[in-house]
Amino acid sequence: MTEQKDLLQHQAILQRDKETYALVPHLPGGITDTNTLRKIADIADKYGCQAVKVTSAQRIALVGIKEEDVENFWSDLNLPKGHAIGKVVRSVKICPGTTFCKRGRQDSVSIGLMLDKKYHGMELPNKTKIGVSGCANNCAENAIKDIGLMGTPKGFNITVGGCAGGRARLAELLFTDKTSEEALTIVDKIIEVYKGAAKGGQRIGFFIEKVGLENFKKCIEAAEKDLSKLIKELKEHNV
Numbered sequence: 351m352t353e354q355k356d357l358l359q360h361q362a363i364l365q366r367d368k369e370t371y372a373l374v375p376h377l378p379g380g381i382t383d384t385n386t387l388r389k390i391a392d393i394a395d396k397y398g399c400q401a402v403k404v405t406s407a408q409r410i411a412l413v414g415i416k417e418e419d420v421e422n423f424w425s426d427l428n429l430p431k432g433h434a435i436g437k438v439v440r441s442v443k444i445c446p447g448t449t450f451c452k453r454g455r456q457d458s459v460s461i462g463l464m465l466d467k468k469y470h471g472m473e474l475p476n477k478t479k480i481g482v483s484g485c486a487n488n489c490a491e492n493a494i495k496d497i498g499l500m501g502t503p504k505g506f507n508i509t510v511g512g513c514a515g516g517r518a519r520l521a522e523l524l525f526t527d528k529t530s531e532e533a534l535t536i537v538d539k540i541i542e543v544y545k546g547a548a549k550g551g552q553r554i555g556f557f558i559e560k561v562g563l564e565n566f567k568k569c570i571e572a573a574e575k576d577l578s579k580l581i582k583e584l585k586e587h588n589v
């Protein structure tokens with residue numbers, strides 16, 4: 351009998367019973383509308399969903415879908431798949447920010463949705479999670495995100511290298527009080543350097559431990575014309 355596994359192409363996560371799967375529609379930032387929720391509920395009922403789980407990545411997992419129903423489930427639902435498995439950008443967690451929250455200092459929703467649109471599902475050396483918080487309460491859990499943006503009265507503080515899991519690591523401060531435009535550019539460069547110099551299976555934080563935070567920051571601050579050379583040097587240092 352063939353061993354059952356996650357179905358990566360369908361973003362279907364094998365469950366404990368080794369027979370059914372959890373499917374996770376992508377809801378950027380956890381923001382949706384009542385019509386979408388009704389549709390999810392109707393399709394879940396149609397395919398005999400056993401449980402509905404709100405996830406820490408601001409999505410809704412539909413648990414207990416049979417393997418033979420996976421393709422039809424996605425076809426009927428007609429929503430983007432949430433990347434919950436694989437060496438990709440898994441999620442961009444977004445707090446309510448100035449869009450909704452009285453404590454928000456910066457517009458975390460707008461910048462978070464931009465990052466989600468650009469990076470969600472992008473293949474990288476290992477799974478990567480991004481958090482965007484509108485104030486120092488850090489409701490997007492920046493301290494345990496690979497990349498974090500935290501709103502301040504003057505802009506965004508940017509952190510890197512956090513993760514949970516069996517070997518947890520707190521994120522480190524990289525920059526303070528950057529504008530939204532500057533923050534987006536910095537995230538672009540973080541992704542570029544990580545993708546170009548890290549080993550397969552290496553999370554950003556453990557990559558930074560190998561090459562040094564200052565060397566990593568030097569790459570992020572470098573002019574575009576010098577970046578390829580610095581990434582190559584960083585890759586050689588990452589042994």
